[in-house]
Amino acid sequence: MENISDFDMKNLFNGLTEGRELAKQLQIHLNVSSSSHKTREVLVEKILNSYDQALSILNYGVACAETQQGGLRIGTSDSPRSNNESPRSDGSDHEFKDQDTKEGSKKRKAMPRWTQKVQVAPGTGEAHVDGYSWRKYGQKDILGATYSRGYYRCTHRHSRGCLATKQVQRSDDDPTILEVAYKGMHTCSLGAKKDPKTGMDQEPNIAEKHQQILPQPHQNQPELLLDFQTKDLDTKNETLQPLNNNPSSSSSRINPENDVFSAEMMDTDIYSSSFMSTEPNYLTFLPSLLMNGDYGSSSNIVHTSESDAQTVGIDYPFGQLDLDSNFPFDNPTYFP
């Protein structure tokens, strides 16, 4: 873990802490009859997002460890194939290239990559709501694949230089499964968020943000939650119950009829989340965090494959989430 920079480490802790807080909040909601189903769904989704991002940081640190120390935000390792390189570099792309290729002289970059399999309601297009705001920039028919693949990049690529991208492709086997391949970390949340309407920077206040995610019994929590991270859920309805998580197993799958979602409203204030806070706060929560089980066990999102992690012999936990529900947080491999 020395390979992760202090910065990432803080983000990691913050992400995990946030996930824990959200889980606590969800726990409260589960005991409150007035709590709407949607509110709970939103919480679940946010929890998953927090953990996804934390895990991606872990993965990223591993990738960096392969070739260098110090935890630069952009590493240099990658799986052998030229998975990440854009053949034709636009401005925002090669600014990274130029920076990253210095001193390392190895491979270009190692943006973290991971994939998810997400079940969506039949008829839902590629609309995959994950809390970020994406902009489609391409679509391709893929050889041997029934469905074309959509290419998305972070909406804030140009405004904030966020290089996160994802590819979404409907599974051949099961059209209700979307295979979502993420690439790169979202850096758009690092700077002040610009309000698109006012153009003003609105740097979220750490204390306020954590107030938001703390239980507030007599306020309209749903609104706060939605403000915190506005999104709809296109997939998960039964996510509160442990699933067997094998999406290709039709017997264990969520019944699509019960999963009617519109998958609309994206935008997303995940950026105001405390997750990417640079504040070294909440580190003290870690010990208790590690004592809790229940990580990712209730998701029908199936994380698959992480080639980078595997290449360095560390088992990237995503692959396990769909197999068993016990993420090895107590494994010293993951925490010093």
Place this chain on the structure above:
DNA sequence: ATAATTTGACCGCC
């Protein structure tokens, strides 16, 4: 008017 999507062209890699 601005932002997002669509879609054919383009590019580098295998």
Place this chain on the structure above:
DNA sequence: GGCGGTCAAATTAT
């Protein structure tokens, strides 16, 4: 040359 990934002009949506 084919393929996957990206660009960017045209189109559509907000």
